Amino acid sequence: MSNFSWVDGSIVGVYLLATMTAGIMVRKYVGRVETFLVAGREMNVYLGIASLAATEFGIVTCMYTAQNGFDKGFAGATPGILCGLAYFVVGRTGFCIEPMRRAGVMTLPEMFEKRFGPSVRWLSGLVIIISGLLNMGIYLRMGGEFLIAVSGISGKGHTLEIMMSLLLISVAAYTILGGMLSVLVTDFLQFVVMSAGLIVVTILIIAHVGWGTLLSAVESHYGAGGFNPFVNPDMGWSFVVFNSFVVTACVLTHQPVIQRVLSAKDVQTGRKVFTWTSFFFVCRFVIPGIWGIAALASLPAGVVGERTQQAMPLYLGSILPMGVMGILVAAMLAADMSTDSSYLLAYGSVIYNDLLAPLRRRVNMTERQGIRWNRLIVAALGVFFLFYGLWYPLKGSVWSYLTITATIGFASMTTLLVSCCYWKRANNWGAAGAIVAGAVIPLAYLVLELAPATRELALRIGPNWSGIAAFLGSGVAMVVGTLLKPGQKTAKEAKA
Amino acid sequence: MSVAHGFWTVLALACLIWYSTVTFLVAYRGVIDIRSMLARLRRGQTSEGEDGLNRE
Numbered sequence: 001m002s003n004f005s006w007v008d009g010s011i012v013g014v015y016l017l018a019t020m021t022a023g024i025m026v027r028k029y030v031g032r033v034e035t036f037l038v039a040g041r042e043m044n045v046y047l048g049i050a051s052l053a054a055t056e057f058g059i060v061t062c063m064y065t066a067q068n069g070f071d072k073g074f075a076g077a078t079p080g081i082l083c084g085l086a087y088f089v090v091g092r093t094g095f096c097i098e099p100m101r102r103a104g105v106m107t108l109p110e111m112f113e114k115r116f117g118p119s120v121r122w123l124s125g126l127v128i129i130i131s132g133l134l135n136m137g138i139y140l141r142m143g144g145e146f147l148i149a150v151s152g153i154s155g156k157g158h159t160l161e162i163m164m165s166l167l168l169i170s171v172a173a174y175t176i177l178g179g180m181l182s183v184l185v186t187d188f189l190q191f192v193v194m195s196a197g198l199i200v201v202t203i204l205i206i207a208h209v210g211w212g213t214l215l216s217a218v219e220s221h222y223g224a225g226g227f228n229p230f231v232n233p234d235m236g237w238s239f240v241v242f243n244s245f246v247v248t249a250c251v252l253t254h255q256p257v258i259q260r261v262l263s264a265k266d267v268q269t270g271r272k273v274f275t276w277t278s279f280f281f282v283c284r285f286v287i288p289g290i291w292g293i294a295a296l297a298s299l300p301a302g303v304v305g306e307r308t309q310q311a312m313p314l315y316l317g318s319i320l321p322m323g324v325m326g327i328l329v330a331a332m333l334a335a336d337m338s339t340d341s342s343y344l345l346a347y348g349s350v351i352y353n354d355l356l357a358p359l360r361r362r363v364n365m366t367e368r369q370g371i372r373w374n375r376l377i378v379a380a381l382g383v384f385f386l387f388y389g390l391w392y393p394l395k396g397s398v399w400s401y402l403t404i405t406a407t408i409g410f411a412s413m414t415t416l417l418v419s420c421c422y423w424k425r426a427n428n429w430g431a432a433g434a435i436v437a438g439a440v441i442p443l444a445y446l447v448l449e450l451a452p453a454t455r456e457l458a459l460r461i462g463p464n465w466s467g468i469a470a471f472l473g474s475g476v477a478m479v480v481g482t483l484l485k486p487g488q489k490t491a492k493e494a495k496a
Numbered sequence: 497m498s499v500a501h502g503f504w505t506v507l508a509l510a511c512l513i514w515y516s517t518v519t520f521l522v523a524y525r526g527v528i529d530i531r532s533m534l535a536r537l538r539r540g541q542t543s544e545g546e547d548g549l550n551r552e
Contacts, residue, residue, distance in 0.1 A: 029537045042536050047529035050522050074504040181537075188526045195519040202512065211508075215501050227500035280518070283511040290508060 004151040004317075008326025015330040016170065019189050019337065023174025023182040033370040036179030037106050037349045038263040043184060048273035050191035051184050051342075052260045053280045057194065058339030059143040059332050062288045064398040066312035069292025070304075071397070072234060073218035073226025076292070079399070080285025082240070083247040084278045091274030094267065096252050099421045101267045108253055108413060109354040115420045116431040118357070123432065124416065125354030127439050128255060131409030132347045133384065134446075135402055139343070140164045141389035142309075142398070143336040149313035151329060164386055167336065172382045175341040176375045180263060183341045190334035197331020200324065201316070202287050205294045208319060214290065217297035238464035245471045246403045247281075249410035253417055256339075256346040291316065309398055344385075348377040400463045404442050411470040412438030415478045423482075430482030438474035442466060 030036050043051070068076025090097060105111045109128065113121035144163035153159055174182040206214070218226035225232035229240055250257060251274070264270035295304075295315035304311040320328055352360075352374050365373070412435040419426035419434075445466035448458035458466075497505070 026534065029534065029541065031541060035537065039533070040537055040540065042533045044529040044533065046522050046525035047533065049518070050526050074500075077507075184533075185530055188522075188530060191526075192519065192523045195515060199512065199516055199519065211505065215505075224500070227504060279511075279514050282507070283515045286508055286511045287515070 004325050004329070005322045007323050008151075008329060011323070011326030012330045012333065015193055015334065019186050019193075019334070020170065020174060022189055023186040024177055026181045026185050027174075027178040029181055030177075030179055030371065032367050033352075033374065034106070035181060036371050036374055037345070037353070038259065039180040039184055041263055042265055043260070043263040043269070044265060045269055045272045045276065047184055047188055048260055048264060048269065049277045049280075051187035051338075052257065052273055052277045053284075054187040054191040054194060054335065054338035055256050055260070055342040056281070056339070057284055057335050058139060059146045059336040060139045060398065060402075061284060061339070062291075062332065062335065063142050063146060063309045063312070064402065065285045065288040066292035066295070067309040067398055068285070069289030070296050070308050070311045071292075072229075072232055073222045073293060073296075074289065075222075075226055075229040075232045075235060077282075077285035077289040078229040078235070078240060079243045079247060080282045080289075082244050083250070083281040083284070086244075086248045086251045087274050087278035087281055090248075090251050091271050091276075091278060094271050096417050096421050097258070097261045097270055097274065098267050100258065100417070101261050101264065101270050106262060107255065107350050107353045108258065108417065109350065112416055112420060112431065113357075115426070116416070116428040120416075120428050120431045120435070121354055121357065123435050124413065125350050125357075127412060127435055128350050128409045129347060129355065130439070131405060131407075132255065132343070132350075133381075133388070134405040134408065136340075136343045136347070137385060137388035138398070138401070139336075139340060139389070140167060140385050143167050143332075143340075144389075145310070146313050146332060147329065149310060150317045150332070151325070152317055161390065164389060167333075167340070168382050168386055171337045171340045172344065172379060175344050176378050179371075179374065180259070180345060183338075183345055184263070186341065187338045190338040193334040194331045194338070197327045197334070198287055201320065201328050201331070202290055204320070204324060205291060209294045209297055213297050214293050218293055221296060236464075238462070238468065242403070242464040242467040245414075246406060246410060246467065249414040249471070250406065253410060253413035254406075255350055256342045259342070259346050259349070288312070340385075344378050344381050348374055348381055351377050351381075403467060404446060404463050407442040407467045407470045408439050410438075411442070411467075411474040412436075414471070415474045419478055419482075425482055426478065427482050427485050429485040430478040430480070433477035433481030434474045437477035438470050441470040441473055 032040070034040055065077070065080070089095070100108070100111060103111045103114070107125070109121040109124035112124050141160070141164060144160050144167060147163055148159055174186060222232065229235040230237060252258070260273055261270035264273060291312045295311040298319070299311060299315055304314065316328060352370070356373070415434040415438065416431050419430065445458060445461065445463065448454040
């Protein structure tokens with residue numbers, strides 16, 4: 001039974017009104033495509049921190065990190081620690097992001113064109129889009145399911161479809177009108193609301209259940225494996241290695257993430273945003289992980305069944321008092337809206353900037369036409385996500401699904417980016433090979449997992465080894481492809 | 497309390513303290529960033545408009 005009341009409804013209403021108004025008001029500053037896609041490169045450090053944190057925390061994040069807590073205990077927060085480390089190291093050293101920002105591009109494939117040619121740019125755009133669409137495809141559904149479960153609304157009839165449509169419309173309205181500028185301003189508001197909600201709810205949960213009870217629940221359910229990923233039977237070395245690859249690749253090549261570096265007013269600002277936000281990525285796994293563990297400690301056995309991602313919202317719906325429930329729903333709406341808007345814009349920017357690049361060269365679009373195209377693309381992506389979310393039958397670990405789909409793009413894009421920045425000899429043969437190898441391996445794994453005849457084989461391989469193979473395969477393909485291309489000499493050799 | 501329990505207890509506490517502090521800091525400094533960003537964009541629009549007039 002949920003405690004959602006008119007007080008909670010009012011809190012949510014005020015939040016929605018404030019964020020939509022702010023998002024729509026800044027549209028008047030959008031006169032150029034660069035302003036629409038990277039906010040005219042005027043973003044400063046604190047706005048960058050708010051935007052990066054809000055973008056990378058949505059309802060889906062909360063659901064899978066809480067599911068990790070429920071299924072794996074504290075050890076489930078390991079990817080968060082790895083992610084925090086990756087952001088810190090990349091921010092401190094400027095590894096890849098410094099040359100990327102200096103290149104003055106709006107997307108990663110645009111940078112690749114300068115080194116590997118237009119075909120590689122187009123192919124890179126394609127894998128980023130395939131990976132991004134599969135990855136983000138489940139976000140709206142997860143958001144809708146969470147809001148239904150936590151607010152206690154009956155899930156019968158078309159409630160889920162209505163909830164998903166409302167979420168999409170509220171996000172698309174300001175993203176379509178104001179692009180990155182609206183996204184940054186609303187991200188700021190959403191960061192404040194989301195953070196306040198996350199902190200308040202976590203303190204209430206710890207006070208309600210007791211920290212000692214949380215530790216004991218993990219100990220009794222998972223033993224040492226609930227605290228140490230290396231001895232957890234569902235995790236182990238392969239999980240840690242694969243997740244290290246995925247989170248590092250995410251930091252370097254995930255379009256919604258690097259769009260913050262590309263929108264930064266200079267290189268130093270971009271690096272500071274990464275360094276100072278790094279610990280947030282630990283909190284991003286630990287805090288909802290605590291919520292999942294609280295559900296593990298409190299819900300009677302058998303209530304959750306196999307759909308363990310539902311445990312946390314079910315638990316919160318039953319314990320949070322009036323008022324706090326409104327704060328939670330507003331916080332989660334804030335988290336989801338900031339993620340959805342940023343992702344819509346990020347993938348829209350790749351479609352416009354890279355996939356449509358050949359067309360744009362022929363037509364010679366004006367700035368006004370460019371903005372109109374971007375708005376149309378964002379709207380079309382929204383409709384796609386709505387239908388994909390309703391159609392895809394998500395089973396098992398949400399985190400595994402997300403890492404595998406992300407790997408389709410991450411593996412090759414990381415290889416290309418590192419080679420582009422630091423290997424003078426890398427060429428388009430190697431780049432094409434890396435893209436194909438990085439995409440084919442995880443896609444093949446997804447197909448094996450979906451087909452009943454090969455499901456058993458997919459389970460034996462597991463998502464971790466398939467993911468590691470994609471990263472290594474992509475790297476090997478880059479080296480082999482580059483060396484195979486005839487007549488290749490480095491600048492030094494050519495001089496000699 | 498074992499080492500593992502201690503590690504996760506300290507980490508959870510650090511998360512709550514760090515996150516609360518950063519939320520206050522970003523809430524205050526973020527407003528300043530938004531104002532200056534919009535001011536710079538406004539100036540940019542004005543100068544673009546003037547350039548256009550000069551060209552005409």
